[in-house]
Amino acid sequence: MEAEPVVEVLGAQKRFTGDLALDGVNFRMFAGEVHSLMGENGAGKSTLIKAMTGALTLDAGIMRMYGEEVSFSNPGAAQRAGIGTVYQEIDLAPNLSVAENIMLGREKSRFGRVDWEHMRTAAADVLSTLGISIDPRSPLGSHSLAEQQLVAIARAIATDVKVLVLDEPTSSLDQDEVGELFRVIRELKSRGVAILFISHFLEQVYEICDRITVLRNGELIGEYLPTELLRIDLVQKMLGREASTLEVLRPRAVPTTPSGEAATLVSVRGIGRRGALQPTDLDVFEGEVLGVAGLLGSGRTQLARLLTGIDHADTGTLELRSIRRRFHNPRAALEKGVAYSSESRKTEGIIAELTVRENIALALQAQKGWMRRIPRARQQELCESWIEALDVRPKDPDRKAGTLSGGNQQKVLLARLLALAPQLLVLDEPTRGIDVGAKVEVQRLIGELAANGMTVVFISAELEEVLRVGQRIIVMRDREIVATLDPDAVTFEMLLALVAKADDGD
């Protein structure tokens, strides 16, 4: 009864030095269907897509189109086979015209001479069939991101495309633009194009998709129909649930002032940033571990970045120990003892080329500046003590940080920040992409730090973790805080429901 899939991937396997990005993943797409690939960061989505579109080759596994085995060595080959891709960053040439961006690479040429007229009319045709009116002669860069995205789609379908991959197409679009995009998607569906829709906006996925595949930690969790899968179950499958045999790691109680009240370390009122976070109020008490639970896109990273001076808030105020502060940059925040550990370890954390010792001493040296160099012996001492304290393996200060495993890299980053003796440590997804053993170690460390008086804000999409480590939990969704909870009073299911916003109808 089921028609043959247009594209099928079987047993996909891919390893990136140390990280198993894909482990035996099966995936298939049918004509005229919108299929959504779901999973948190590090689940393997982009690796699978890159393999399907020819941007990388798999270590193992086969790919079939219409039953025939295929293998793409470069994006051009995949395009010629009928797989069109629209990337999140809209990979087109902003300095060329819209017509060229749509047609370049497959334009008609007479005696080697590009036929401009034909290019313009062909481009105009494609645009009009999609119901978009943009001047084909205008430079791409002169249009809004939403329009550029539609041009990218036009390019993808200008050839006889069988599969269209849309990678996070709606992250920069407003409501109207999303509506426009969905109209185009439905138009393509009716033409029999198989569409792969990747997005972390659950509502959009449920609105437009006919089929959902969930990946987690490089493994296939399953393929489902949205009508048969409750939103809450989808989130659960994305986040997973490990057996809660590990003991509760949070310290006994939040330290209090003599009067019995918890002292407030940081207090924000109405802090917000357009397009990133709704105006928000939050109090962080001294010595506590505040868990922030929320999915990608909930505004959790944005909140962290506003707290620590990385982004500028459009509205609102921040008080540190009752003194109004405005952090203009991370350096200013660090000077006041507010430290941030990014969720993108590789690009915003570890300096892969430098040694472990240099990575750990980095922030401290930065604080001291150019002139007051930390003596080599002191650096060594510092590094060795932190390696010991955090159990970094291998115990070699002169190893290049890029060669360490994810878990150990995270520890090195922690050491770097802890060397500054901060008052507030904001950790964004510190255990992401780390194996279970290392995860537990990091979680335990956080508990120990808090027991010694450190204030920690701990952000994670893994609800188990947040429940285990946090003394207080805030739930974020749709760029605002929706609930503040006591972890003792809430179960995993309740937290899941809040994070996923299960409606009555779900």
Next chain:
Amino acid sequence: MNATATKAPVSSSMAVPAWRRAIINKSSWLPVVAGATLLIVMFSVAQVKFEGRFIKPGVISSLFVDNAYLIILAAGMTLVIITGGIDLSVGAVMAYTDCLAAFLLRDHFPVWVVIPMVILVGMVFGLITGILVQFFNVQPFIASLAAMFLARGLAYIAAQRQIPVDNETILGLNNNKIRFGDWYITPTVIIALVIVVIVAWTMAYSRFGRTVYAIGGGEQSAKLMGLPVARTKVLVYVISGACSGVAGVVFISYTAAGYSLNGVGTELDTIAAVVIGGTILTGGSGYVFGSLLGVLVFGGIKTFISFQGAEQSWTRIAVGVLLLAFVVVQRLIVARANRR
């Protein structure tokens, strides 16, 4: 979903008035227009300052003849810079082709063998640079610097002392003045202008040319668009090398000698001319006709200085200052237009 204010529908770009749209569509020509404007201004100022002696047929014709080699080099360099790269070897490769040609001509090799051969040699240098850049991931600056040293070294070997050239055909390229009244033109100028036209046509009308622009707009994007990025990147350096070879032949007809110190610093003059002509150094935008204007500005400045009677050593300083002023004003004009 976030509830931001609804924006105008996608079709809004068609509601922009036609003249505005024309400007937006052709906005990459703005730097060239700026360059042309300043060229006109400079010549006007010079004309006034030197009481009408500046804009004369003899002076203008001479401007073209003296800078024919630079026009050719600039044409090739424009392509390289549009891809976001740079070719520092053009001066040295020109010198080597000079010396090699002089060397071969002295040994009585026929002209119709020597000329294609030295152009081929130029292309080989370009190929080396291109391969280093594309397949060994060497930065264009370093790769072309290496080619530059190689070429300069080979030039010294080929001509330890100046080798005079007395070949009639070669010298004729520069010395046969074709006159139109008081104006004159030489075969070298014709060669230069033909090359400009060919390269400009290629950039505007061939898939290769459009790929060059696409690479400048974003190499990663161009790759993802399925364009032949690797091939194109190597080819632009080969073309630059070929231009260096042709420029070498033109230069040798101009100076009547192969000399290993020819063209020292010429690569920087070329880059200056290309930038004045409206090509953005980071790539993605630029026109060969603009580079032609850039060479005229450059040559015009030198002529201005010599009219002024200043010492030769002041020329470089004056050129530097004037160039800086030129480029800054150009950028201001463009920035103002873009801000709207």
